[in-house]
Amino acid sequence: MESNQTNRALIKATVIALSVAVVTLVLFILPAEYDIDPTGVGKKLGLTVFNQDGESPSAKTSTDGDQDTVVVTVPAGKGIEYKLSMMESQQVTYEWQTSNGELYVDLHGEPDGDNTGYFKSYTVATVESMKGSFVVPFNGSHGWYWKNNTDKDIDVQLIFSGEYIVEGLK
Structure with missing residues (x-):
């Protein structure tokens, strides 16, 4: 029983x-x-909101001369990621700036198919803006993680061009 x-x-x-x-x-x-x-x-x-652009990924190449611009809001006390899918040796040129304060940023990449949690950081800083370019060492998802340690939302305007497929907010 x-x-x-x-x-x-x-x-x-x-x-x-x-x-x-x-x-x-x-x-x-x-x-x-x-x-x-x-x-x-x-x-x-x-x-x-994490999928607000509603667009399916589209391939961009550095030869077409186009730039992509996106504005994302990093909520107070939280972090977000904006990612690009890239193949080994592809390059992106970028510039971003905040509306009203510093953000912690980790520009990094994760290899395709990796399930161990491995990632490679290219730049880590706490700043209001950043400009540069990077060439990726492996196929995978590459982009920016911003963390807002303040008590107010902060907008980030990101302008970028190069060879990639936009994954968007993660």
Whole structure:
């Protein structure tokens, strides 16, 4: 008899955990990561802002002379990433500046297919602006992580050109 009660409790706990996981996926993860918001809750909670450009990635090359410009808001006390998919030896030229304060920045890359958490930092600083270029040493996702350690939101205007596919906010 006690075994049946244990089995029922285990099944009940499993069903509850599965239900919570599905609700979390639909309400939070899909809107924030994939801009899929079937309930509209993600938009109301501001989760779809991470996918606000709504564009599918497009390839850019340094030979076309185009520049991309994006303005992102780094919320008070939080961090965000803006990423580009690049192949080994491709180059990007960039310039960014903040609206009203310093941000911690880590310009870095993560190799394609790596699941160990490895990344290579190219620049780490706490500044209001930065200008430069970089050539990537491996195929992967490369870009900027900004952390706002203040109590007010800070906008970043990022201008860049080169060889890449835009991944956008992560």
